[in-house]
Amino acid sequence: MSDKVIICDFDGTITETDNIIAIMKKFAPPEWDALKEGVLSQNISIKEGVGKMFQLLPSSSKAQIVEYILNHAEIRSGFREFVQYTQDKNIPLYVVSGGIDFFVYPLLDGLVHEDQIYCNVANFSKENIEIEWPNNCDEYCTNECGCCKPSLIRQLTHEDQKKIVIGDSITDLQAAKLADFVIARDLLLEKCKELGLPHQSFTTFYDVMNILDQIEEESV
Template sequence: MMQWHIACDFDGTITPTDVIDSILQRFADPSWETIEADWLDGKIGSRECLSRQLSLVRATPTDLLAFFDTVEIDPSFPDFVDHVRELGASIDIVSDGIEQGIARILARHYVSLLPIFANRLRQTAHDEWRIDFPFSSDACRVASGNCKCKSAPAGKRLLVIGDGQSDMCVASNADFVFAKGRLVEHCERNGIPHARFESFADLPALLARLPKLPMASAAHLTLEQQELFHHV
């Protein structure tokens, strides 16, 4: 596994729910849902979506920290991180969510020293915020806040772990995908080599069965390998 790099989504993948959606439900004007619908329909990219939505949030820093401290994660995730490191693979959190929230939530569950590539909140008034996009790209095909396609170090095979729309573009460039939620349907629809999972407890066994893929492309999977993983 030393030649593999894992790019792991956060919201809905490590957590059971989408953290930003929960913030919006609790602290934002209800018009955030109309903006969300435009994003899901492909009318706007996530960068525009998040900028407009987070401007509707009214919450103090204390409010947000208290909220982050209520967020649970998949209880098997810390052991999965340890397992990956023992195998010699590298792993980053690559998220279109909020860096400060991800760091606090993971630290509360004793997961530390993981590189986090995500968007950042900036306070503009007592209870008002904007969101910055340090990992965006004007060349991003889907106008994401965080262009996940830039997440793979040169010379390594890319394994993507994710669940939804923000993972779909990078999944097309991955050597393999561990998918749940809407990402499973996307992989099936587009012939992307993948394995379905429900919990991080499932993943050590899947890692052990990961095909020995050619460096250039996951398209070289044999039919037997594709059948093995598509029906896990």
């Protein structure tokens, strides 16, 4: 068993931009913006906010949305090399995402095995898109996370493993609080500074590999 485990966010972390925000900007009516602000300010839960955002979109727009996001989403520089790095070092890597299966799986195809990916699921069988939540909060979490990162950390890791969380947003904050070390950018970076969580910032996954090497050297 490895002494480290990596829990990595997807939207805005593996990808350059947040895909849910990109979809809403392109396809949703203006009401989505208040829902986004509610989630970011923590006035409404992630589960409620994301669920209601997608309910603004008709299921009939599925093909357009999928085509748009697969053509516009960019994988952050160095990610392929980073995945190889974790394999070479035998460090378990889990992608734990508040994103949705219809874009997370295709964008990670050929990069990360599906059994290492945890995300939400879109149901297109009704008039409007409904999000399903296969990774709900366990009994220790009451945040209505949707895809509950703290619960998955408890499920996927062992006590004696050093937990490294990589992320960018408010949706990664509860996971960051459970981490031994956080590799952060954007809003999560601000929160790590504010709360005094052990962290370093990153721009590319080449930075992430350098930080992991530093952690390795310090633990020797």
